[in-house]
Amino acid sequence: MDVPPPPQGFQGRNIRRGIDEGYDGAIYQYAYSSYRDEELIQPRAVIYPTDDSDVFKAIDYATEYKLGIAIRTGGHSFCGSSSTNGYNLQLDLSQTYTDFTWDNADHTQVTLGVSITLSKLQSKLRRKKRFIPTGQCSYVNLGGHLQTGGYGQLTRSFGLLADYVQKIRIITANPPEARWIDRNVAEDKELFRAILGGSPGNFGVVTDVTLKVLKDEDHPLSRGFRCLFPYKEETLKKLLDVLVAQDDDDDTPGDYDFIISLLSKREEEEDRPAAVIVIYAQWANLKGSGQGYKSTFFDKIREAGGGREHMLPFHDILLDDEQMAMSELCSHWVFDMVREYQLPYFKRLYLSNSRSTDLKEKDWSIWAAKRVQAVEGNIKDGLYIAGQFQYCGGNQSRLRVKDRDNLTSLSWRDSNFGSTMDVFYDYPGDPKQRKAFRSKPESKESRDALAKVKKAAKEWVEQNDKEGVDEQRFTKQDRRMMWGSHDLDLVAARQFYYDHEPHKYNELSALKQQLDPNCIFTANRFSIGPHPPRLIQQKVSLADVIDY
Structure with missing residues (x-):
């Protein structure tokens, strides 16, 4: 050609x-x-x-x-x-579509371009004491994030970013035109639904969206908890037990969001422990000023982590059950890093339809902590973990109730838990040894060393797949998400990404x-x-x- x-x-x-x-x-x-x-x-x-x-x-x-x-x-x-x-x-x-325009005097609806980053979006909303659920990565842009759902810290209390989309502007190939798609217009609903979760970027070029946003004043008593705990296998296990216990009651209030993140020590971070557990938790005050509050849940997190004496700031921020406006809390849930490590990786993200009784029966918290320890116990092996665990279930979860009108094609909204267990890999050894390998990347010694570490990383995630999914320690069904895909062929793996298979997929x-x-x-x-x-x-x- x-x-x-x-x-x-x-x-x-x-x-x-x-x-x-x-x-x-x-x-x-x-x-x-x-x-x-x-x-x-x-x-x-x-x-x-x-x-x-x-x-x-x-x-x-x-x-x-x-x-x-x-x-x-x-x-x-x-x-x-x-x-x-x-x-x-x-x-x-x-850099193409960066406009941001408030649509009404009440600042409850905004039209903006898809080239805007999540950190810039949250910053602009915060100036008007407004907020919306988004993901946690500052430098993610709105376009792909929106089309894959917009999962994040507020998923359980407020649902997904996609749930707040009112209109979408898209340029299509057939016919070749730019048009607005409105969620309230019957003839638009099929395409509106497809864009939000169907297959990102594959129906046309999304340029702008109109979003309904939320007010701080409707949640005046909201509270947040953010800290770092030094990693220990037993500490991680205890925190995972708190996470799992949220599902013991079908009607756990929707106010509670809880994410446990785990990061291995990066080479340049000489002043912090070998690995850390980062806690993001909030109480959203969904019922407003008259709602009562008890500190029990945050107390359980603090105790599982070892108490206040073990709590450290994460990126200079520590919140210990602090009352704070939702727009301010949202700024603390977005972290300021482009990516976890500048290294190759194997990614694994799964949703789970298991209940707390299933996870306890399978000793999931013990298993997950041991799988992490298999890496963290050998810190010179060249492997680095980025993990995240979240509860999103229960009858009060907005992940479930926000899309009852079926306005998006996002799948697996009846899930109870989410788990990310990613591993990055680098040359093995201490910093001096890694530097020597990097200075001669084409040498047989360097290539063999990196290949050995890559093999170990692949074996680690594959064992997690086998035990966590195939043997149902974490989930009874293999459920994956487009924003965290580790597959290269969506058609071949479609049963893992689309529920109601094959009906939903065939329609799309x-x-x-x-x-x-x-x-x-x-x-x-x-x-x-x-x-x-x-x-x-x-x-x-x-x-x-x-x-x-």
Whole structure:
């Protein structure tokens, strides 16, 4: 295939593989560290549209030359689904749609572009004493986050970010037009539902959204708890027991959100313990000023962690059952780091339909703590954990009740728990030894050392899969989420990502074929089917395409 010239009349930047400077920086995203060698993140060009006209030119160009377009806003897809390879293009929207406009005098509705980061969104809302549920990563942009649900700290008390979407502006390929999709318009509901959870970036280019936001004044007594506990296997086990016990009562109040995070020590963090457990917990005061409050839940967390004498600030912030406005609390749930470690990884995220009785019977808290200790007990082996555990169940959970009208296609909303057990890997040894390996990455000794650590990391997650999922220690059903995918082929793994299979998937696939018959927005295999023939060859040799 001859490589066509760049799109005619395109105003934005166009950085081409093998031709233009800055290509390596342009294609970099979260998944690059793990999928670089597979050449999955090797678009023919990265194009940066300045406005709608450039987006339309890119669509026309892809249609003419039968190419695919991968859409990126922040680039935090763990499996690289916001990139592509071969002759396909990456449409980078990271700076394209940044408008932010309040729609009413009460500041309860806002229209904004998908290029805005979560930290900037929360900051703008906080100035008006407003808030909305979002994820915790500061540098995630709104576009992909919204389309995969917007899970985060407030999931149980307020639901998902997607639940607050009122309208969506999207540019489609068939017909080629920009239009607003309204949740309250009957003829729009099918596409509205598909965009929110169906297959991110695969129905068209989402540019802007209108959100309903929440008021601090409706939750005047809200309280927060955030601290760091030094990691010990027994401490983690006790905190997990508190998490599991939330499910003992079907009617545990919806006010309570609780996340346990775990981070191995990074090489540059010489002043903190080898690993830490970070606690994020809140009481949301859902019933307003007349609602009574008891400190029992936060007391249990504090006791499980070893008491106040073991509580330390995390990034200079410590909250010990502090009364605080919800918009302020939300700023403390978003952490200021681009990613956990600048290293390759194996990711694992599962939701669970097990109940507390099931997890106690399986000794899940003991098992999970031991699996963490298998890494943390050997800190020179080159493995680093990023873990997170969350309770999201019960009759009062807004994860369940916020979408009873079926306005999104997000799956597994009847889940009770979430678990992330990721492992990153690096050269083994002490800092001096790792530095020596890095200085000669192509040497046989360095390659063999890294390959051995990679093998150990893969075996660790695969054992977690076998015992936690296959043997049902954590969940009775394999339930995965698009924002935390570790699969590369969505069609092949669809039963893990879509509930009501095959009905939901088939409906979404039919709509995809209607809106995008040429599969313009199918540029990699982590997308809803059917897949075009150009994706059959997943790995593309640079030697085949570099000379144009």
